[in-house]
Amino acid sequence: MTVYAYADSPLGAMLLVGREDDAGARRTGLVSLSVPGQKGAPVVQDGWRHAPGAFADVVAQLTAYFDGTLTRFDLPYADTGTDFQRRVWRALEDIPYGETVSYGQIAALVGATGAGVRAVGTAIGRNPLLVVRPCHRVIGADGALRGYAAGLDRKRLLLGLEGAAAADPSVVAGALVGTPSP
Template sequence: MPSDPQPSRSVVTTSPIGRLELVERGGALVAIRFDASADGSPEHERGGSAVLTEAHAQLAAYFAGRLRVFDLPLRPAGTDFQRRVWDVLAEIPWGTITTYGAIAAELGLPPGASRAVGSANGANPIPVVLPCHRVVGADGTLTGYAGGLERKAQLLHLEGVATEADQDALF
């Protein structure tokens, strides 16, 4: 297997939703991984870069409630369809939610394509920055999140979005 001409670099940071590994390759953020270990993955070097430093700073500001829109160079690896879905994710405003079906409709897909959108959403390699946590089921319930539904709820609460669990607690 040929070596990658652009090796990746990463840093691990702590956050209110656990340890996150930020991965950069070729001057762009390519992944955020949940439950990062301190010793890391063998496929890339540990160490900072300008992109990782900025990603860390922006994530810290987001978690502190001071940042609502990320401004980072991103290069998520995926199919053309996945990237189209992720482009829509990037446009979902802070503090709002949408549904898988609404994204399918925005992409001009036929009814029933919400499952394909959900699959692409689940494959998002840069969660939080590409806010897949802002996508919910048609009935407003929290469904599918690579980091777990508890993290999805935490992120939505951080943005001031009430979840169905909050509604249930009222009644």
């Protein structure tokens, strides 16, 4: 059965979605963590059960992360996605707190070349576990903040929370804010 709950955060009300077995005793893990307005975010469906207690550990770890006392999540989650997506998502989990890497660096880690680099960006964009799998730590090769399903303002907020050098608010998608585009 699919269960869900909401958790307050600096990013907005996060929707947590998970699965449990029919007996309701064993959780198979977090399936999705999203925020309002996020591209591709799930919507609560008929038949889903509201179960805030099922996510107590998730909420506790999110709270500690946003308080600055947790730098790495340790949560059970349901592995979704294709084999390629799961390889990319595992690479995201290895990016240290407060550091950033480029899309090209992630592509190299998973052995993607040529058109595969674009597929890496697509896989990162489809990451169902916002914050927990730190796709916000992936930036452009030029240091610019690029593509974040929850919006660049939220990406900037998360990087700033972690003290990442790429949190510079003047750099977004390779252009200086306030400077006209060519």
